[in-house]
Structures are given as C-alpha cells and as structure tokens.
Amino acid sequence: MGQLVVNGLALGSIYALVALGLLLIFNTVQIVNFAQGQLLMLGAFIGISCAVTREMPVAAAWAVTMAAMALVGVVFMVLVYFPLRGRPAFLVILTTIAMGIVLENLALIIWGPLPVSLPSPVHGPPLRFAGVVVSMHQLFIFATLAVILFLQFVFLTKTRFGILMQATAQDLHTARLVGIPVNRTIAVAFAFGAVLSGIAGLLVAPIFLAEPTMGGSLGLKGFVVSVIGGFGNLPGAVIGGLFLGLVETFGARYISSNFRDAYAFIVMITVLIVWPRGLFGEKSSEKV
Amino acid sequence: MSCTFSKIPIVVATAICLSVTFPHESKAQAATCPSPIPLGLTTALTGNLALLGTQARNGVEFAVDEINAAGGIEGKKLVLTTEDTGASSTDSLNAMNRILEGKPIVIFGSMISPHVFAQTEVVNKSETPFLVGATNAKVTAQGSKWLFRTHVHDGQLADLIPEYLVKSLGKTRPGIIAVADDYGLGASRGIQASLAKLKVTPVAVTSYAPSDKDMSAQLLEIKDKGADSLIVFGRPADVTLVIKQMSDLGIKLITIGNASIVAQTTLNNLSASEADGTYAIGGMIPQTSTDAKIIDWAKRVQDKYKVPADNFTVSYYDTVYMLKSIIEKVGCNKPAIRDALAATRDWKGMLISYQADAQGDLAHTLGIYRNKGKTPELAGPIKESGF
Numbered sequence: 001m002g003q004l005v006v007n008g009l010a011l012g013s014i015y016a017l018v019a020l021g022l023l024l025i026f027n028t029v030q031i032v033n034f035a036q037g038q039l040l041m042l043g044a045f046i047g048i049s050c051a052v053t054r055e056m057p058v059a060a061a062w063a064v065t066m067a068a069m070a071l072v073g074v075v076f077m078v079l080v081y082f083p084l085r086g087r088p089a090f091l092v093i094l095t096t097i098a099m100g101i102v103l104e105n106l107a108l109i110i111w112g113p114l115p116v117s118l119p120s121p122v123h124g125p126p127l128r129f130a131g132v133v134v135s136m137h138q139l140f141i142f143a144t145l146a147v148i149l150f151l152q153f154v155f156l157t158k159t160r161f162g163i164l165m166q167a168t169a170q171d172l173h174t175a176r177l178v179g180i181p182v183n184r185t186i187a188v189a190f191a192f193g194a195v196l197s198g199i200a201g202l203l204v205a206p207i208f209l210a211e212p213t214m215g216g217s218l219g220l221k222g223f224v225v226s227v228i229g230g231f232g233n234l235p236g237a238v239i240g241g242l243f244l245g246l247v248e249t250f251g252a253r254y255i256s257s258n259f260r261d262a263y264a265f266i267v268m269i270t271v272l273i274v275w276p277r278g279l280f281g282e283k284s285s286e287k288v
Numbered sequence: 289m290s291c292t293f294s295k296i297p298i299v300v301a302t303a304i305c306l307s308v309t310f311p312h313e314s315k316a317q318a319a320t321c322p323s324p325i326p327l328g329l330t331t332a333l334t335g336n337l338a339l340l341g342t343q344a345r346n347g348v349e350f351a352v353d354e355i356n357a358a359g360g361i362e363g364k365k366l367v368l369t370t371e372d373t374g375a376s377s378t379d380s381l382n383a384m385n386r387i388l389e390g391k392p393i394v395i396f397g398s399m400i401s402p403h404v405f406a407q408t409e410v411v412n413k414s415e416t417p418f419l420v421g422a423t424n425a426k427v428t429a430q431g432s433k434w435l436f437r438t439h440v441h442d443g444q445l446a447d448l449i450p451e452y453l454v455k456s457l458g459k460t461r462p463g464i465i466a467v468a469d470d471y472g473l474g475a476s477r478g479i480q481a482s483l484a485k486l487k488v489t490p491v492a493v494t495s496y497a498p499s500d501k502d503m504s505a506q507l508l509e510i511k512d513k514g515a516d517s518l519i520v521f522g523r524p525a526d527v528t529l530v531i532k533q534m535s536d537l538g539i540k541l542i543t544i545g546n547a548s549i550v551a552q553t554t555l556n557n558l559s560a561s562e563a564d565g566t567y568a569i570g571g572m573i574p575q576t577s578t579d580a581k582i583i584d585w586a587k588r589v590q591d592k593y594k595v596p597a598d599n600f601t602v603s604y605y606d607t608v609y610m611l612k613s614i615i616e617k618v619g620c621n622k623p624a625i626r627d628a629l630a631a632t633r634d635w636k637g638m639l640i641s642y643q644a645d646a647q648g649d650l651a652h653t654l655g656i657y658r659n660k661g662k663t664p665e666l667a668g669p670i671k672e673s674g675f
Contacts, residue, residue: 003537007504105334112594113339115525117557126536133538207532208501209557211525213336217499252505257494258468 002132010138012245013145018222019237021196028189035100037219043198044210048118058121073194107212118205224268230278321620324367328392330383335375346593347604377406393620417626428647436629436648439603440571446478454486459517463510466521468495475521491515511539520545524553535562550657550664552596560661568657571599572639576666606637
C-alpha cells in the first residue's frame, strides 16, 4: 500500500509539472497548448544530447536544456501563436496539435526511434522504511515540484512581471492600451511554459526513458489534470496531478491494469459533471 | 572458397560471399524480369511503432543495396519503394494501396500484425506474393495463398516459454505482464493456455497500455500474490521499464519473455545487474553469433542505421536473399514466385534454415537466451516440434 502511494505520487508529480507549464501559457493567452507533451519530449532529448552524447556534467546539461527550451518556447509562440492571434481559439488549438506531430517526427529524424535513458542528477541508495522503497530520484521529483510551485506562485503574485502577465490574461487589449509590453509578456509565458515542460522531460527521462512518442500521453494527462484541478488554478493542478497519479496506480493494482488510461478520463468526466469548473475552478474554465 | 576484400568494396565482397554461402539456382529465368525489378515495402517508420518498423526497412534495404552493389539479379537492379504505415491500420491500408500502384512483383509487409491483417485482402486481390514478419499466429491462418511469414510467431513462443519456465527452470507460480495490444494480449492468452496444459495457473495476469510508463502497480500485484517468476511479453522500450522498475522496487524474480529482453535496445538502457539472469525465447539474434561474417554484418548495419540489428532485421534480410534465389530460379512471374515460396525446403539463411509449412510459415527455429550481465548468451536453438 505504502509503495503504491509513493509511486502514485511520483507519477502524479510529473503530470502536475506538465500541467503547470500548460497553465502558465493558458493563464496568459487563454490557449490550451496541446503540444506541451511534445515540448517535454524535446526537453528530454536535448538533455540526453548534452549529458549522454556530449558527455556534459548533468547539472550543465540541465542548464543548457532549460536555456534551449526557453528559446524553443519563444519560437513556438512566433510560429504558432502570433500568426493566428485574434482568430478563433480552436484554430490555435488545432495548430498546437499539428505542431506536436511535427515535433514528434522531427525528433524521430534527429534522434531516431531508439529509447534512451538520461542519468539522474541525484545518486545514492534508495530510502527504505516499512517495506517501502523511495528512490533518490523520486525524492528529487517531489522536491522539484514543490520548488517550482512555490517559485511560480511567488512570480505570478509578488513580482511586477507576474502581475503584468495576469493583467494581460485578464484583457489583452486593455493591457496594451495602458502600456503593458504585451508581446514581451506573452513571450515570457511561452518561454517559461516550455522550460517547465523541459524540466518535466529531464525528470521523466531517467525513469521512463526518452523516445519521440513519449509526449503524447503525458501531455494529455497534463490537460486532464488541469481540468480536474480547475483550469487556471496552480495549486489545483498540483493536487489534481497527485490525485490522478494515485487513482491510476491504485486502479491498476486493485481494479484492472487494462483500464489505466481510462481512469484518467473517467475521473475527468466525473469531476466535470459534479464540479463543472474543476475542483478549484475559476471562471476561466468556461473557455476550455 | 575464400574472399579477398582488399581491392573491392566491402559491401560488394560481402554480397559475393553471401551469394556463395547461401545456395542459389540457375539464373536463366531472371531474363524474364523487368528492369529494374520493382519491390514494395510497407512498414512503420513514424509513430510509436517506428522502432519496430525500421528494423524491417533496415533488413530489406540493406539486402537490396548489397544485391544491387553486386550487380543485381542477372544484371537487373532491384528498386525498392517504401511506404510508411505510421502506427495506424487505416494508414497501413492506404500505404499498401500506394505500393500496389507501382505494380511490384513482391511486397514486404511489416511485423505489425494488425497492419498485415488490414492489408491482406487487397494484396490477395492483386495476386502479389506478400512476405511478412507479423507475429500474430493467426496471420498465416487467414487462408491467403499469397502470404508467407519469414519470422517465428507468437504461438510458437506461447508454447515454448511456459514449457521452458516450468520444465527447465522449475518455476510453477509465474506472474504474467504483457503489453495490452494485439501482440501482447494474444501472447498472454496463448501463454495462459500453454500453462494450463502444464497444470500451472499463473498467480497474476496483468497488462499495461502501450503508452504506459509506470508498471509498478502491476509488478507489486505480482509480487504480493507470491509469484516465483515473471513472464513478460512486450516491446523493447516497455520491457526495459518492466525490468528496471522490478529492480527499483527490489523485486527479484526469474524473468523470461520474448526477444525484447535480449534486444540491444533493451540492454543499452539496463545496468548489468538489472539485465543479468533474464531469459528470452524468440527469433534468432545476431548478437550471440561467433561467425566473423555475421558479426561484421551486424556492425555494418549498426553503422549505417545507428540502430542495432535484431531478430527482425535478420529475418527481413534473409527474406530478400531468399527472394533473389527464387527469382534466379523461376523468374519474375508472380504465381511462380508464390509456388516457389510454398515449396521452400531447407533454404539456409544467415542464422537459420527456412522451410514452408502448409500455412505459409517459413521460420521454425527459435533461440533460448540468457543474459550474462548485459551480454545475451545462446542457451541453444530449438525447433518447433514437427520440424
């Protein structure tokens, strides 16, 4: 039982990280980026190129990956968001789906179909208590999620730029009229969103291996988690992620492993029926 | 006969050596062939089955390039048209329709059974020999006289894995974990039926979706129910995760499964302690060979495609050379090629001999492997009963 809780929370933490990146972009431009999972995959492969192929120290590989992902985020915005800004939201959403397919096939061409592992930045024997094993990497995932949630919360609520981002999200045109550098704000949101996905990729690759198609399922789970938590709500995304990780793990153990993916959608549909705005929903959930 | 490689390209030399190593017949019939000789291939080059599908492309393309570098068949080059099926059966049918427009004399299909099931009818209508590696036992039970399989199938594994586990390794409380698709679930059912014949009931039967990355719940269930061994049936990426997560959870069980356990892709991502002592039964792989020519071949494939050759690469490579020997014997008449394939007897490939049975299965030899650290060792080739 204890082991299932640990493994469920570790899995849920990954889902939560994907959701946090998704929400950062959504909270700024009100667009759901369905290529968030593929950005995760890209982060994992950039990390592998640095740490495995170039044999860089893992810490340096992480730094390079985060910088590269920030750039990817901005390029993504220029290619996907800017040309379609002001058009119906579904057009942008469809374009993010198409971009995800492009990224997946690009990765296939660049890195090939082979699954590859990335070394974990933390080492050491696992902790064992009462028959429960917690690996150092799992602890690192929990710690990373906590730090990112804290920093993101402080950034959005306590810094000038974070408040500008929120103002942009509230009303883009008014924000521009009052002199907020809207394009720069949106660029930062896309860059941070991509960096968060990159970090999720760096955390996933040591335990789940990296392969070009790894992002599809994780990206979708990130979306489900966002809906469960209430679109736009950061603590809701984390709680939703951890909850979904536990549901999937316990469901696979005690009900049937055949329907593991189905549990996510059953939970999402149930939440939407009972709480249409998600567990911690805000008004923005109506736009999903 | 010895080969001197010093003055000629290594590819040409190897092709010459292979043509000497593998028997061939009279070449007079090849004069009836068009020039170039059109061949078709449909396989998954993108999507989540690309790792599998590229092995078919690598094997076929490598052999075609070798044959062409050595002058083709009676001076006629082979021209291979490849269409990507992606991961979808619908796309595989569309890919096959595009291939058929080129009127190939033979089509190579992939190892992905749902794709082959979707394609068989249109290939039958085109009356073109269809050579596949698809492993679902029912692929050759469709009654197609044009379809032949040159790789061992899951029905053979489903019998032999339980038999080896129970009779040779003495384990009677296995847990089963398999990928939840046509490939894994079909094998899981076959394994359960074979275990029942041995009067053994698995303590737990579990599965995971092809996109799943966390199998810990299933592994904990198998452990909690008191298993003494684990039968795993999946693809290299997920078999790697199963073995890795067993190690992370401190679960120590004798593990046996399909050839994914000894695939180089799997071993590259496992530590020596994680891989050590795991067993696999499957198509013959080149990694355990001590033959210098085969070792060199595997190295050249790896160098060219950056992907290690596996049992499928060997099978598809053999298939092209088998076709070459048939064309040399009967020419490019499609019914004649089909009849020659159906009459195949003891055709010596790179690692095994092929012979056709009544259903169109040509491969009947499997290998039993045990990983010593990260190095697979051949415990012995075995032949399906009846051959």
